[in-house]
Amino acid sequence: MVIIERPADSTAVAVPAVTASSTYGYLRRPVQTTGWRAWAFSVDHKKIGIMYGVAAMAFFLIGGIEAGLIRLQLAQPDGTILSAEKYNQMFTMHATTMVFLFVMPMAAAFANFLLPLQIGARDVAFPRLNALSLWVFLFGGIFINSSWILGGAADGGWFMYAPNSAVPYSPTNGIDFWVLGLLITGIASLASAVNLIVTVLNMRAPGMTLMRMPIFTWMALVVQFLLLFAMPVITVALFLLMFQRNFGATFFSVEAGADPLLWQHLFWIFGHPEVYILVLPSFGIISEVLPVFSRKPLFGYPFVVFSGAAIGFVGWGVWAHHMFASGLGPVSVAVFSVATMAIAVPTGVKIVNWTLTLWGGKLRFTTAMLFAVGLIVEFTVGGLSGVTHAVAPSDTQQTDTYYIVAHFHYVLFGGAVLGLFAGMYYWWPKAFGRMLSERLGKWNFWLMIIGMNLTFGPMHILGLQGQPRRMYVWTDYRAGEGFFNGALWNMVATIGTVILTIGVIVFLVNVWVSRKHPPAPADPWDARSLEWLTTSPPKEHNFDRTPTVHALDEFFHRKYEDVGEGDQHEYVQRMTGEQVIAEEEANADAHIHLPAPSYWPIVLAFGLPVMAYGVLYNVLLIAAGAAIVLMAVYGWLLEGADAHETDYDPPADGGDSSKELVASG
Amino acid sequence: MADVTIDAPTEPTEGDGTPYDPAAHGGVPESQLRDHGIGHAADGHVIHHTSTGLSNTKLAMWLFLGSECLLFGGLISTYMLYRNRHSENLGPDQLWDIPFTSASSFVLLMSSLTMVLAVSAAGRKDERNTRLWLTVTALLGGLFIAGQVYEFTTFYREGLGYTTSLFSSSFYTLTGFHGVHVSVGIIMLISLMAMLGKDKVHGDKAETVEMVGLYWHFVDIVWIVIFTLVYLIPA
Numbered sequence: 001m002v003i004i005e006r007p008a009d010s011t012a013v014a015v016p017a018v019t020a021s022s023t024y025g026y027l028r029r030p031v032q033t034t035g036w037r038a039w040a041f042s043v044d045h046k047k048i049g050i051m052y053g054v055a056a057m058a059f060f061l062i063g064g065i066e067a068g069l070i071r072l073q074l075a076q077p078d079g080t081i082l083s084a085e086k087y088n089q090m091f092t093m094h095a096t097t098m099v100f101l102f103v104m105p106m107a108a109a110f111a112n113f114l115l116p117l118q119i120g121a122r123d124v125a126f127p128r129l130n131a132l133s134l135w136v137f138l139f140g141g142i143f144i145n146s147s148w149i150l151g152g153a154a155d156g157g158w159f160m161y162a163p164n165s166a167v168p169y170s171p172t173n174g175i176d177f178w179v180l181g182l183l184i185t186g187i188a189s190l191a192s193a194v195n196l197i198v199t200v201l202n203m204r205a206p207g208m209t210l211m212r213m214p215i216f217t218w219m220a221l222v223v224q225f226l227l228l229f230a231m232p233v234i235t236v237a238l239f240l241l242m243f244q245r246n247f248g249a250t251f252f253s254v255e256a257g258a259d260p261l262l263w264q265h266l267f268w269i270f271g272h273p274e275v276y277i278l279v280l281p282s283f284g285i286i287s288e289v290l291p292v293f294s295r296k297p298l299f300g301y302p303f304v305v306f307s308g309a310a311i312g313f314v315g316w317g318v319w320a321h322h323m324f325a326s327g328l329g330p331v332s333v334a335v336f337s338v339a340t341m342a343i344a345v346p347t348g349v350k351i352v353n354w355t356l357t358l359w360g361g362k363l364r365f366t367t368a369m370l371f372a373v374g375l376i377v378e379f380t381v382g383g384l385s386g387v388t389h390a391v392a393p394s395d396t397q398q399t400d401t402y403y404i405v406a407h408f409h410y411v412l413f414g415g416a417v418l419g420l421f422a423g424m425y426y427w428w429p430k431a432f433g434r435m436l437s438e439r440l441g442k443w444n445f446w447l448m449i450i451g452m453n454l455t456f457g458p459m460h461i462l463g464l465q466g467q468p469r470r471m472y473v474w475t476d477y478r479a480g481e482g483f484f485n486g487a488l489w490n491m492v493a494t495i496g497t498v499i500l501t502i503g504v505i506v507f508l509v510n511v512w513v514s515r516k517h518p519p520a521p522a523d524p525w526d527a528r529s530l531e532w533l534t535t536s537p538p539k540e541h542n543f544d545r546t547p548t549v550h551a552l553d554e555f556f557h558r559k560y561e562d563v564g565e566g567d568q569h570e571y572v573q574r575m576t577g578e579q580v581i582a583e584e585e586a587n588a589d590a591h592i593h594l595p596a597p598s599y600w601p602i603v604l605a606f607g608l609p610v611m612a613y614g615v616l617y618n619v620l621l622i623a624a625g626a627a628i629v630l631m632a633v634y635g636w637l638l639e640g641a642d643a644h645e646t647d648y649d650p651p652a653d654g655g656d657s658s659k660e661l662v663a664s665g
Numbered sequence: 666m667a668d669v670t671i672d673a674p675t676e677p678t679e680g681d682g683t684p685y686d687p688a689a690h691g692g693v694p695e696s697q698l699r700d701h702g703i704g705h706a707a708d709g710h711v712i713h714h715t716s717t718g719l720s721n722t723k724l725a726m727w728l729f730l731g732s733e734c735l736l737f738g739g740l741i742s743t744y745m746l747y748r749n750r751h752s753e754n755l756g757p758d759q760l761w762d763i764p765f766t767s768a769s770s771f772v773l774l775m776s777s778l779t780m781v782l783a784v785s786a787a788g789r790k791d792e793r794n795t796r797l798w799l800t801v802t803a804l805l806g807g808l809f810i811a812g813q814v815y816e817f818t819t820f821y822r823e824g825l826g827y828t829t830s831l832f833s834s835s836f837y838t839l840t841g842f843h844g845v846h847v848s849v850g851i852i853m854l855i856s857l858m859a860m861l862g863k864d865k866v867h868g869d870k871a872e873t874v875e876m877v878g879l880y881w882h883f884v885d886i887v888w889i890v891i892f893t894l895v896y897l898i899p900a
Binding site: 125126190193194195197198201202203204208228229230231232233235236237239240243247248249250251256257258259262266634637638640 | 715716717719721724725728729731732733734735736738739740743746747750827828831834835838856860865867868
């Protein structure tokens with residue numbers, strides 16, 4: 001990896017190979033610029049973002065296979081594909097994988113890749129901590145999934161209600177894997193939250209005030225605050241469950257006088273903010289996509305910002321609506337019922353703003369735009385069924401039926417996942433320098449949108465007809481008659497899953513064929529925000545010149561001039577995106593300072609699952625894992641974030657103008 | 666050396682080559698833009714100017730401590746829920762030795778004072794006193810942990826095991842988590858002293874001492890809450 005380069009004179013500066021010469025920490029710094037080492041030890045936020053995305057996509061496929069097996073089991077009455085035990089593991093791991101190992105890290109992939117670019121920074125505030133987050137998440141995810149081959153996965157449902165999660169009801173190690181794995185991935189979320197908040201607050205380019213930040217950056221910032229305060233709560237719950245399962249404590253045992261509702265409260269104080277952690281990044285993504293393809297600024301930018309922040313605050317006061325059926329008492333139910341209706345208001349504000357962004361715009365229905373519009377429609381369906389849960393008496397009827405399953409798939413698939421796909425189509429040329437095929441993209445979109453509605457739409461009917469969730473079979477005897485016949489709608493849902501799967505396969509094909517596409521233009525969409533003010537894919541140092549920001553939608557205003565009178569805006573193009581970027585390259589900064597790669601993040605992350613296996617199998621492994629972690633922590637501290645002159649051979653002596661090492665603390 | 670390593674950004678221009686006028690594009694005048702760039706401090710360290718003016722490390726530490734509040738919030742809530750769920754003769758009334766715990770709490774509070782003295786000495790670049798006060802802080806922290814070990818042993822001898830009752834489980838979990846935090850703080854203090862001694866601390870030394878100090882004070886403040894809620898308020 002190039003530590004420092006000066007891109008001033010020519011477009012491609014040849015940097016002499018540097019080799020590590022001295023020892024900081026215990027090992028010489030990694031210097032490879034190619035091959036797997038350039039990725040494994042990288043601290044570059046763009047590489048880390050891409051690795052987050054690849055890992056999340058792999059978990060998406062695993063979670064998708066689990067979903068497919070569930071639907072195959074339920075296609076016919078008295079399904080025989082899965083046993084009751086395997087079915088329990090399947091739905092537990094489907095939810096766990098999709099929530100913790102797909103949507104959260106995929107949102108982290110976007111946040112990592114885009115946040116520094118959108119605020120005009122060279123990297124995140126703590127690049128090594130960023131690498132640590134990635135590896136901790138990945139190893140934690142692999143650890144949880146290793147339970148499949150080590151005696152069976154967790155089987156208590158993703159919210160793992162007590163006392164059902166206690167040893168007598170789930171004697172295998174599955175739940176222990178789940179608890180320890182989520183503790184590990186929680187470390188990744190917490191570290192990444194701290195890192196990205198500091199990045200957004202502290203590393204903005206000159207002129208990038210908070211109210212000029214691209215809306216995705218804003219939504220990602222709100223999400224990081226939610227993570228910061230939600231992760232410790234689930235951590236407490238997970239520790240209590242671990243102490244109960246492994247050390248004989250009785251925190252959730254009714255026979256010992258405990259209150260099992262304690263688990264529900266702790267879980268949902270985390271769990272409801274978690275819902276917004278999942279969906280707000282997608283709200284941010286489509287708030288970037290819609291203006292670009294409507295050729296209008298986002299309608300009511302401050303309203304979108306503050307409604308996002310409002311969702312972040314009110315999201316802490318609605319958790320007990322998940323517990324209406326648990327006998328909280330009329331006062332609690334009334335309070336949480338009203339709060340839940342209230343949180344629909346800022347969400348509604350966003351939908352109004354998106355719609356009015358489209359209104360009167362010159363719409364271009366690219367694949368990214370289709371996914372964004374798809375989100376507005378499908379999320380609204382999910383939002384409306386959500387309001388029916390806010391009415392407590394109605395919720396009591398719906399609790400634990402497929403109606404709930406229908407609702408949260410409309411908000412999570414129709415909200416979060418469609419938004420993530422919009423983002424992938426929109427930013428693919430930015431990240432990889434190649435366009436995804438629009439023709440395949442449209443197949444991808446329509447297959448997914450038809451598939452999701454066929455899969456999750458019938459679940460409203462099934463749920464209101466009384467089909468319970470988490471039941472591994474249903475019987476023809478109770479399936480009902482005519483239009484409300486459960487057999488019909490279960491079959492439709494399974495067919496929908498097949499169509500959805502084909503849609504995802506089309507996406508993978510699209511990705512695969514895109515590697516042969518010609519290089520993408522620098523500004524393929526006529527974009528508005530700062531991440532397009534550089535080449536695609538961006539250079540290692542992001543911007544040749546630290547951008548100075550003068551307005552919201554800075555990149556747009558550099559390309560277009562307002563020649564209108566008074567309130568009548570009329571924009572004429574004075575430069576193309578390529579010309580704006582060329583101007584930046586021509587005025588490159590002389591000294592650019594990048595963080596140096598490090599071995600320690602991946603080593604430290606590796607120690608954590610070793611410790612976790614130790615908790616389950618052998619105390620000696622805990623000691624070994626702790627030793628790895630300690631070694632990595634001290635190596636990390638002694639090494640320092642920045643390279644020193646003496647780290648490299650030949651040492652920089654100022655003789656080579658294209659490479660200059662800046663000594664720093 | 667006070668030179669700036671990044672050249673001042675060249676101004677963007679209007680289409681016809683005249684200087685870019687931000688006001689015409691709905692922006693603020695250049696003069697109101699915040700200074701941003703990388704400079705050298707007197708001792709040669711690179712200084713990154715931040716948008717808020719707060720250092721990245723300090724902001725990160727405050728955020729982490731904010732998160733920790735919720736961790737202890739959850740543990741304290743669990744204890745408050747379960748503190749009356751114990752057998753007749755093994756509750757707080759029979760077990761607590763308030764004078765002893767007051768003494769060890771006093772020791773921990775005094776360690777915050779010595780931590781302040783260490784931070785102050787580090788600010789004056791007084792390395793000798795920095796290390797002296799860090800040592801005293803670590804020793805006082807160690808004394809507190811010794812007190813906790815003694816207290817836990819006493820309770821255990823009186824029959825209060827970890828799984829004896831909901832009260833005992835939640836008490837040991839809460840105070841155990843706090844004890845682990847103090848122990849991690851002691852390890853941080855010792856490591857910091859060793860690294861200061863060998864000049865291995867990267868970046869601003871005074872700030873590194875202050876960071877450890879922030880963590881240490883937080884752990885102290887949490888103990889004030891725990892001591893009040895767990896020991897002083899009658900069940």
